[in-house]
Amino acid sequence: MxxxxxxxxxxxxxxxxxxxxxxxxxxxxxxxxxxxxxxADYVPKGTTILKVYRSTVAHAKIRSIDTSEALKVPGVEAIYTGADITGNNQIGYALPDQPFLNDKKVHFVGDPIALICAKDEYAATEAMDKMYVD
Incomplete structure (x- = not known):
């Protein structure tokens, strides 16, 4: 050949x-x-799982983000929202004009609203179901 x-x-x-x-x-x-x-099938012991809670609607104001029920889920270590970011909450490829975590308004379906940190994927998924955004 x-x-x-x-x-x-x-x-x-x-x-x-x-x-x-x-x-x-x-x-x-x-x-x-x-x-x-x-x-990706191997998760080292003690690894924290992170899931992103995203908007299900486009172009909407966020009046409140309630994480209280989600934080009660066993295995959930922390939930971070835009209110937890100190300093600059702006990112972007060419121009930093988008919030890293949206806490006032979402622009499109899939905009990130919160980060859920948990001990396993099941706890993170259950916490996502208990999040409430108005």
């Missing part, structure tokens, strides 16, 4: 372990069956 010759010329080798050869993929069956483990 031509690419074998090109690699041989560049690298100065004639034999390669993988290039130009049929390789048996020992992980193929696990991947095909959805059983393969990836780095």
């Amino acid at each position: 031509e690419y074998d010759n090109i690699l041989s010329d560049i690298l100065g080798r004639k034999d390669f372990l993988v290039v130009g050869k049929n390789v048996i993929r020992t992980d193929a069956l696990d991947k095909a069956l959805g059983k393969a483990k990836y780095t």
Whole structure:
């Protein structure tokens, strides 16, 4: 094959372990069956899970954010809103003109409103269900 010759010329080798050869993929069956483990599947012990509570409506004023019920969920460590950010709450790619966490107004569906920190994903998800934004 031509690419074998090109690699041989560049690298100065004639034999390669993988290039130009049929390789048996020992992980193929696990991947095909959805059983393969990836780095995202391994969560080190003691890792804090973070979920972003986002707006479900566009162009709306935020009158209040109630986190009291969400904070009662076992495993929830903290919930941060725009009121918790001291200093500049503005971000943006070219121009910092968007709030990092919206606490006065949301502009589009998916605007971030709060960060939920929990000991596991189940607690974070349950806390998201107990958040109340008016």
